[in-house]
Amino acid sequence: MGINTTIGGDAVAAAPALHDVDALVAAGQIAAAADLLERRLTDEPAMADLAMPWMQLGGLRRMLRQPYRALTAVDRALALAPRDFMALVMRATIIDRIAPDKAGPAWHRALLQRPETALPKPLADAVAMGEQAHAAWLAARETQLSVVAQAASAHAPEDEGWRMRRFCDNTLGKTRAYHSEPVAFFYPGLCEREYHPRASFPWLAQLEAATPAIRAEMEALLARREAERVPYIQYGEHQTLDQWRPLNHNPDWSAMHLLQNGQRIDANADHCPETMAVLARLPQPDIPGTSPNAMFSLLAPHTAIPAHVGVCNARLVCHLPLDVPAGCWFRVGAETRLWHEGQAFVFDDTIEHEALNPTDQMRVVLIFDVWHPDLSDAERDCVAKVIAAEQASGALD
Numbered sequence: 001m002g003i004n005t006t007i008g009g010d011a012v013a014a015a016p017a018l019h020d021v022d023a024l025v026a027a028g029q030i031a032a033a034a035d036l037l038e039r040r041l042t043d044e045p046a047m048a049d050l051a052m053p054w055m056q057l058g059g060l061r062r063m064l065r066q067p068y069r070a071l072t073a074v075d076r077a078l079a080l081a082p083r084d085f086m087a088l089v090m091r092a093t094i095i096d097r098i099a100p101d102k103a104g105p106a107w108h109r110a111l112l113q114r115p116e117t118a119l120p121k122p123l124a125d126a127v128a129m130g131e132q133a134h135a136a137w138l139a140a141r142e143t144q145l146s147v148v149a150q151a152a153s154a155h156a157p158e159d160e161g162w163r164m165r166r167f168c169d170n171t172l173g174k175t176r177a178y179h180s181e182p183v184a185f186f187y188p189g190l191c192e193r194e195y196h197p198r199a200s201f202p203w204l205a206q207l208e209a210a211t212p213a214i215r216a217e218m219e220a221l222l223a224r225r226e227a228e229r230v231p232y233i234q235y236g237e238h239q240t241l242d243q244w245r246p247l248n249h250n251p252d253w254s255a256m257h258l259l260q261n262g263q264r265i266d267a268n269a270d271h272c273p274e275t276m277a278v279l280a281r282l283p284q285p286d287i288p289g290t291s292p293n294a295m296f297s298l299l300a301p302h303t304a305i306p307a308h309v310g311v312c313n314a315r316l317v318c319h320l321p322l323d324v325p326a327g328c329w330f331r332v333g334a335e336t337r338l339w340h341e342g343q344a345f346v347f348d349d350t351i352e353h354e355a356l357n358p359t360d361q362m363r364v365v366l367i368f369d370v371w372h373p374d375l376s377d378a379e380r381d382c383v384a385k386v387i388a389a390e391q392a393s394g395a396l397d
Helices: 010-026 032-042 051-063 067-079 085-098 100-112 122-151 158-172 206-207 211-223 272-281 377-394
Strands: 253-260 294-299 303-308 316-324 329-332 335-338 345-347 355-359 363-371
Touching: 010 051, 032 051, 051 067, 067 329, 085 100, 085 122, 100 122, 206 211, 206 316, 206 329, 206 345, 211 253, 211 272, 211 294, 211 316, 211 363, 253 272, 335 345
Parallel strands: none
Antiparallel strands: 253 294, 294 363, 303 355, 316 345, 316 363, 329 335, 329 355
16 A cells, blocks of 8 residues: 555655555555554654544555544544545545444535546545435435424424425535625615515515506517617626626617616506506615616526626515516526416525526516515615715716
8 A cells, every 4th residue: 555645745745754664565464564654653743743644544454454443543634634535535434334324424524525536446436335325314314304394394484484494405405595795785684585475575466466467568568669678788898797798788688678777768668557557556766866677577588697696685676477488497596486477576686696598488577676675764765865875976887
């Protein structure tokens, strides 16, 4: 067994002192080599501070079928190099021999450090077996936590049940925490949710009831030559917004604005009286030069909207799907949903989100902004005045 490992410069540092250990290994005297190396590590503090010799000792003890002594040596190596992939794999294989039912967590730690480069075949084979053990462990955990979550949420309100299930998914690593990361304006202390609970927006039912009328106005507007339809993304070429480059000034994602940055777009709004009446009853921000905003968003076939975040977390965004081919999806943070015609939802667009229309048909959604329900009237007034002042100063250009 050579002393070449993946751990830093340990191999170079320790090589001269370990020729005799290697010689014993080459002669097939594994027990003598292990005893000699263990004495060296005990007697020579400088060597004991290197992870590589401990790894070699672990390998020798494993060859001698001394798994507990091997595990002790590998743990010493990991104390010095906690993220070393080879050491983590060796530890997992040893635990798999000692207590197979406890190998899952060890493989979990190891696989987190797996390099992107191809592995040598013997190591790749070991890792493949470890992946099977790891998958079985994850499945058992998921089953156990699902039982716990179901029992806990059986009589809980809908939103509390969602939080319990999401907590279990986060614990399993199936999802992770996403946070509000607005481009410009962050109001502290507001509830961070990818999709906000319907109970916070009692007007959703009235909005959904108006879907047939809103859809009819959208279809009529879309058929009019005089309708104003523009690319959704329109940034100057000088602006550093590379994520939008494929869609900048691109009609594949376009909008028919009804309200844009606080202005009524008469060419469209005049032909959508029922839609405008519905919007007038909603708690939209009123900020000069910024909002309210409302539009019919049109996403062309086979078009993706890249992951991005919005400008201000003091307002949320509502989608009312109007014409959505099956298979179109929308992801906010860790939760992906399919749009369903007539079923509205409210989300925080300052949390990373993206969308895809993988079909051969156009996807159309009514989109508008509303105040975050956590804000008091005084806070809304503060937000509006701050953003209006920034808009007037040119800071948002």
